[in-house]
Amino acid sequence: MNCHRHSKGSYGQVLHGSAKTTHAIRAELQRSKASVAQLAERFGINEKTVLKWRKGRLVEDMPMGPKARRSTVLMPVEEAAIIVLRVQARLPLDDVYIALKDVIPHLNRSSLNR
Incomplete structure (x- = not known):
């Protein structure tokens, strides 16, 4: 064994x-x-x-998973931009994501639905 x-x-x-x-x-x-x-x-x-x-010089494992945590929390101004596009422009989630992904770099599709 x-x-x-x-x-x-x-x-x-x-x-x-x-x-x-x-x-x-x-x-x-x-x-x-x-x-x-x-x-x-x-x-x-x-x-x-x-x-x-x-x-390696150490015998300890490196931590598993991502090196740095990515924040999925949106700032109030970012949430406001999403709401404007969703409600006033009546855009579907995918279109809102495409429109804002370059403006809000940490935006992901799942954070739009929160």
Whole structure:
């Protein structure tokens, strides 16, 4: 049984769901003089995973998901522009989105319906 395939690694370390290696294995990948192919075979992981951990200095995972949060909150003036186009011009959602997407860069179609 490969302990590095479970959500808990050595010393009670909790890994994210798609983690294939523990901190101990990552440190071994960085220290080892063995070939990439040998290490991949030994730990039952892809060669790309070996290369990933070999080039890094840390054994911690980077946060998953987007690097920066995008705000979906509209300013009152932006909401007013949307309402004018929706109500007074009687434009459908898709047309409002097309008309305003260059003026309001963070606008997405779902924020029009709120």
